[in-house]
Amino acid sequence: MDNERIKDLGEKELIFRLSKYMPNNQTNDDCASLSIANENLLINTDLMVEDTHFNNKTMHPKDLGWKSVTTNYSDLISSGCLKFIGINIGLIINPETKWHWIKELYKGACEALDYYGGIILGGDCSKGIKNAISITAIGLQGKLSLRRYSSKPEEIIITTGNHGLSKLGYLLKTNKTNEDLSKLSRELISQSLNTFQRPKPKRDFLQNIIKSRLSTDQVEIGCTDSSDGFYQAINDLATTSNCKAIIDYKKLPKYKNWPSGEVWDEYYFYGGEDYELIFSLPKDWAKRYLNLDKKSYEIGKFIKGLPSVEIINCPVNIKRNIYSHF
Amino acid sequence: MDNERIKDLGEKELIFRLSKYMPNNQTNDDCASLSIANENLLINTDLMVEDTHFNNKTMHPKDLGWKSVTTNYSDLISSGCLKFIGINIGLIINPETKWHWIKELYKGACEALDYYGGIILGGDCSKGIKNAISITAIGLQGKLSLRRYSSKPEEIIITTGNHGLSKLGYLLKTNKTNEDLSKLSRELISQSLNTFQRPKPKRDFLQNIIKSRLSTDQVEIGCTDSSDGFYQAINDLATTSNCKAIIDYKKLPKYKNWPSGEVWDEYYFYGGEDYELIFSLPKDWAKRYLNLDKKSYEIGKFIKGLPSVEIINCPVNIKRNIYSHF
Numbered sequence: 001m002d003n004e005r006i007k008d009l010g011e012k013e014l015i016f017r018l019s020k021y022m023p024n025n026q027t028n029d030d031c032a033s034l035s036i037a038n039e040n041l042l043i044n045t046d047l048m049v050e051d052t053h054f055n056n057k058t059m060h061p062k063d064l065g066w067k068s069v070t071t072n073y074s075d076l077i078s079s080g081c082l083k084f085i086g087i088n089i090g091l092i093i094n095p096e097t098k099w100h101w102i103k104e105l106y107k108g109a110c111e112a113l114d115y116y117g118g119i120i121l122g123g124d125c126s127k128g129i130k131n132a133i134s135i136t137a138i139g140l141q142g143k144l145s146l147r148r149y150s151s152k153p154e155e156i157i158i159t160t161g162n163h164g165l166s167k168l169g170y171l172l173k174t175n176k177t178n179e180d181l182s183k184l185s186r187e188l189i190s191q192s193l194n195t196f197q198r199p200k201p202k203r204d205f206l207q208n209i210i211k212s213r214l215s216t217d218q219v220e221i222g223c224t225d226s227s228d229g230f231y232q233a234i235n236d237l238a239t240t241s242n243c244k245a246i247i248d249y250k251k252l253p254k255y256k257n258w259p260s261g262e263v264w265d266e267y268y269f270y271g272g273e274d275y276e277l278i279f280s281l282p283k284d285w286a287k288r289y290l291n292l293d294k295k296s297y298e299i300g301k302f303i304k305g306l307p308s309v310e311i312i313n314c315p316v317n318i319k320r321n322i323y324s325h326f
Numbered sequence: 327m328d329n330e331r332i333k334d335l336g337e338k339e340l341i342f343r344l345s346k347y348m349p350n351n352q353t354n355d356d357c358a359s360l361s362i363a364n365e366n367l368l369i370n371t372d373l374m375v376e377d378t379h380f381n382n383k384t385m386h387p388k389d390l391g392w393k394s395v396t397t398n399y400s401d402l403i404s405s406g407c408l409k410f411i412g413i414n415i416g417l418i419i420n421p422e423t424k425w426h427w428i429k430e431l432y433k434g435a436c437e438a439l440d441y442y443g444g445i446i447l448g449g450d451c452s453k454g455i456k457n458a459i460s461i462t463a464i465g466l467q468g469k470l471s472l473r474r475y476s477s478k479p480e481e482i483i484i485t486t487g488n489h490g491l492s493k494l495g496y497l498l499k500t501n502k503t504n505e506d507l508s509k510l511s512r513e514l515i516s517q518s519l520n521t522f523q524r525p526k527p528k529r530d531f532l533q534n535i536i537k538s539r540l541s542t543d544q545v546e547i548g549c550t551d552s553s554d555g556f557y558q559a560i561n562d563l564a565t566t567s568n569c570k571a572i573i574d575y576k577k578l579p580k581y582k583n584w585p586s587g588e589v590w591d592e593y594y595f596y597g598g599e600d601y602e603l604i605f606s607l608p609k610d611w612a613k614r615y616l617n618l619d620k621k622s623y624e625i626g627k628f629i630k631g632l633p634s635v636e637i638i639n640c641p642v643n644i645k646r647n648i649y650s651h652f
Contacts (some may be wrong), residue, residue, distance in 0.1 A: 031405040033467060034367040041360040041367075045414040045462065047452040079357040088371040090416065090460035124460075126373040134416035134450075134460035136371060141359060 002103060007095035014125060017099070018091075021106050022120045032088065032122035040141040042079050046072040050130040058173045061101045063197040064133070065108025071227060072137040073116050074201035074275040078225040080146035081139035082206065084118035088136045092128035105133070116203055144210060144219055146279070151222025151241035156286035157300040160202045160277045160293070162255045163230040164264065167271025169196025178263075185257040199275040201225065205293075209281075212288035222302075223279035229272040234309050237278065237302075244305030249314040253297045262316045328429060333421035340451060343425070344417075347432050348446045358414065358448035366467040367411075370401040376456040384499045387427045389523040390459070391434025397553060398463040399442050400527035400601040404551040406472035407465035408532065410444035414462045418454035431459070442529055470536060470545055472605065477548025477567035482612035483626040486528045486603045486619070488581045489556040490590065493597025495522025504589075511583040525601040527551065531619075535607075538614035548628075549605035557595040559604040560635050563628075570631030575640040579623045588642045 006014055024032065048054060048068045059067070073084060089109070093102065106120075113119060118137070169192035171177035181189070209221070222241050226233040238245045258264065280302055281289055290296060332340055350358065374380060374394045385393070399410060415435070419428065432446075439445060444463070477483075495518035497503035507515070535547065548567050552559040564571045584590060606628055607615055616622060 031401050032369045033405065033471075034369060036362040036365055036367055038363050039361075041362055043358045043360060043414055043447055043462075043464070045416045045448060045450045045460070047416045047418060047450050047460070049418055049452045049454045051455070052453045075357050079359065088369055088462050090371045090373045090462070092373060092375055092418075092458060092460075121369055122371060124371045124373050126375045127378045128375045128456060128458065129377070130455055132418060132454065132458065134371070134373070134418075136369075136414050136416070136462035138369070145359075 002098065002100035004099045005095065006093055006097050006099065006102070009099060011125075018102075018106070018123070018125065021110060022122060024119065024121065034085065034121065042076050042081050042139045042141050043136065044072055044075040045134065045136045046075065047132065047134050049132045058170065059197060061104035062108035062111075065105040065110070066112045066198055067108075068133045068135050069109050069112035069137070070116070070199050070201055071273075071275060072135050073112070073139075074199070074225045074227060076137055076139040077201050077203065077205060078146060078223050078277055080141050080144050080206060080223075082142040083140045084116050085138045085140065086118040086121040087113070087138070088121050089123035090134035091123065091125040092130070092132040093125060094129060094131055095127055097131060142206070142210070143216070144206070144213075144221065146221055146223035148222065148224050148236050149240040150220040151237045151243060151280040151302050153243045153302050153304045155222070155280035155282055155302045156298050157234070157245060157247065157278070157280050157302060158286060158289070158296050159226075159230075159253065159299050160205060160296050161274070162253050162258070163226060163274045163276065164258065164268035164271045165192045165195035165255055166199065166273040167267040168192040169194070170273070183259070188255060188257050191255060195274065199273065201275045202277060205277055208289060208293045212285060212292050214284060214288070218285070221279055221281060223277060226274045226276045226278055227272065229270045230274065230278070231269040231309065232272075233278040237280065238309055239307045241302070242307055243302045244307065245300060245302055245309045247300035247309060247311045249311055251297065251299045265316050328424065328426035330425045331421065332419055332423050332425065332428070335425060344428075344432070344449070344451065347436065348448060350445065350447065360411065360447065368402050368405050368407050368465045368467050369462065370398055371460065371462045372398040372401065373458065373460050375458045384496065385523060387430035388434035388437075391431040391436075392438045392524055393434075394459045394461050395435050395438035395463070396442070396525050396527055397599075397601060398461045399438070399465075400525070400551045400553060402463055402465040403527050403529065403531060404472060404549050404603055406467050406470050406532060406549075408468040409466045410442050411464045411466065412439070412444040412447040413464070414447050415449035416460035417449065417451040418456070418458040419451060420455060420457055421453055423457060468532070468536070469542070470532070470539075470547065472547055472549035474548065474550050474562050475566040476546040477563045477569060477606040477628050479569045479628050479630040481548065481606035481608055481628050482624050483560065483571060483573065483604070483606045483628065484612060484615070484622050485552075485556075485579065485625050486531060486622050487600070488579050488584070489552060489600045489602065490584065490594035490597045491518045491521035491581055492525065492599040493593040494518040495520070496599070509585070514581060514583050517581060521600065525599065527601045528603060531603055534615060534619045538611060538618050540610055540614070544608075544611065547605055547607060549603060552600045552602045552604055553598065555596045555598040556600065556604070557635065558598075563604065563606065564635055565633045567628070568633055569628045570633065571626060571628055571635045573626035573635060573637045575637055577623065577625045591642050
């Protein structure tokens, strides 16, 4: 049954099968409905397009399902999402696609929903030449707003983890890396592939931020995720918050056995798709937060100045390649 | 400037230009945020894919923008939407596409938002081979729920308008009609093209339903839109509401000078994309409603029986072609 092509299955049967993944939509209504009691909603749309973000060589459909949800949830987390409500899925499918592919995609999506919370609320599917997934995720925001424009001079810049791994994973998957693989540790290879295929945005991040807060008067912090690259994330905070970031290269956390050299720094700064959080906190708050979350790292600070990023103690000349999907 | 290709423009500039259409998202944050006070939300996703739903011959981008919003809002209206909050747009774009195309698309979308309400909340864009638009629309539902499963035996079946026009418009646009065009009235041709390119779901429908209600105890009515075809809509109501629909062919409203014959009935019953509302009301309520809305028509009734559709007084044998996108 799994080997049936969608063109043989027909639209009605496809919609029927997909509706099984929607706990609240057994009635086959087009709209999803949702009761909300005095809340701030966060809404985010992310696209995953065949031959742009994935293909059958780089990504198993189950990983793609996981990644489609988690990359989207990463944006919600970086805006201060307290609770995930769910997702709508817009699915463009080549009619030759087998049901098995879609089933695995939905399995991966459901694994992510099981881990983070939320359900499939509804969606739409349509014929197309290349497969694509458009997910709109909805979450609830607490009293604390996390926004790109909320960083302030004298705040400590923090990251929740390493960078560069996803890019290395992508290069390994596509056999595009020029590196001698025997020089890379098995652990690094495995972790890189995992970061590329199964990104895992930090779900406890906001709780630690709230726990370490000194006063409920503090209602806003500057934050973004590093989906478009580590450098880009810091640059976005600096630009929208109108201050200058000083990043200390020596303080950057690197994965165990991450090699040194210009190309590795390029992956680190501009690789993209690592889905870590980059944010800033006042000094006292940062200290308490870093005591609570031992896997986060202080990497620099914001100062008054023209919106820009300065990297100090940097051994190599970092190229300013901003990540572009076009 | 309008002739620039997206690949020359670059992602950053494209996102910047698109953000100008989002009144609440001038800060370039990925997430849209929204305050909701004790409301029932309706959420709907619809896809428009190049070469499936449109191409540059059949559809001007401005019409496409209008249609992307209104076909989505049609689903919200048919679920009982009182107020439109807005939309998230997922845009897949071939890099050779000119900025002018996207600008016109957004203009058309904004025209629809001006007419119906709601704003562009946020979105995402990505490179792809074929252009596609995935819109997730959010609205507020009032105390009255409109659902496919809520029709009951002895209720009167009502439609808000004619069918078949959109299909004729599509065939005219693609030069696929076998009809002698000189036999068709100019008015019919013009109205068909307009229905295909600029569908206009009835925005006052719910107000008339509420005004004609006899008691606020009546909190649920059976309703769907005819996006997938007139016959399919009635069949969906019958199937999910578990009753039998009797449709009187003689009562079906037809556009002025709509020709008779088997092919015209096929367009009427199975053409799709007319975006009228098909719903059922108890007899008294139906009478009051039909007095209020002179452009709606009683076309039959539900009775107890196996879920099915029976068309009485029908001069031709209607083929059972259910519309499929695959």
